Amino acid sequence: MDTTRQKRISRLIQKEMGEIFRSEIREIVRGTMVSVTNARVTSDMSIAKIYLSIFPGEHKEEILENVLHNNSKIRYLLGQKVGKQLRIIPELQFFIDDSLDYIDNIDRLLNT
Numbered sequence: 001m002d003t004t005r006q007k008r009i010s011r012l013i014q015k016e017m018g019e020i021f022r023s024e025i026r027e028i029v030r031g032t033m034v035s036v037t038n039a040r041v042t043s044d045m046s047i048a049k050i051y052l053s054i055f056p057g058e059h060k061e062e063i064l065e066n067v068l069h070n071n072s073k074i075r076y077l078l079g080q081k082v083g084k085q086l087r088i089i090p091e092l093q094f095f096i097d098d099s100l101d102y103i104d105n106i107d108r109l110l111n112t
Contacts, residue, residue: 006041013048014039016081024077028066037097048090051097060096067094
């Protein structure tokens with residue numbers, strides 16, 4: 001069960017990471033739309049798991065590799081934005097959010 005502080009920090013990180021992906025690291029995502037669907041922070045606030053939705057989906061793995069390769073730059077940019085609210089910037093772990101693909105698959109199965 002997440003505490004109120006965890007939820008608040010998760011929302012803050014999700015909002016700021018979305019802004020970072022939208023405006024500041026276009027060269028990493030190379031013309032694809034990346035949105036942050038969810039962010040979860042561990043109870044000790046040391047790790048943030050960030051779930052990304054990537055559209056179009058042809059190059060999901062390549063974009064995720066680019067994001068993982070530039071993890072320190074992204075964490076630095078996050079630190080610049082939330083440094084006043086957080087004492088320690090959590091380590092970032094990125095995952096692909098495939099919930100939209102799952103929903104499309106269920107719809108396709110139901111329509112046949």
